[in-house]
Amino acid sequence: MTIKFSEDVVPLTDLKINPGKIVRHVAKAHRPTLLTSRGRGVAVVQSIEDFEAAEDERAFMRAVVAGLSDLEAGQEVSLKDVKARLGL
Structure with missing residues (x-):
C-alpha cells in the first residue's frame, strides 16, 4: 500500500x-x-474495509510469528495429539 x-x-x-x-x-x-x-x-x-483487511493481515502475521516461535522453542504438538484433544 x-x-x-x-x-x-x-x-x-x-x-x-x-x-x-x-x-x-x-x-x-x-x-x-x-x-x-x-x-x-x-x-x-x-476506509473501514481496508482498515479491517489490514487488521486481519496483522493478526494472521502475529499468529504465524507466534507459531514459528513455538516451533523454535520445541513446543510443537503432533497431529495425533491435536486430534485426540479435539475428539476427532
Whole structure:
C-alpha cells in the first residue's frame, strides 16, 4: 500500500470543506490519505474495509510469528495429539 503524494496528501482544510470527496477517494483508491496541517502530517484517513483487511493481515502475521516461535522453542504438538484433544 503505497501513497501517491500527488493524490493522497490532502490539507486538513480540504477535508473540512468537502469531507465526502475525501471519503470517496479513500474508498475508491484503497490507499490511506495523509491529512496535513501547515505542511505537516496530522492524521491518516482510511476506509473501514481496508482498515479491517489490514487488521486481519496483522493478526494472521502475529499468529504465524507466534507459531514459528513455538516451533523454535520445541513446543510443537503432533497431529495425533491435536486430534485426540479435539475428539476427532
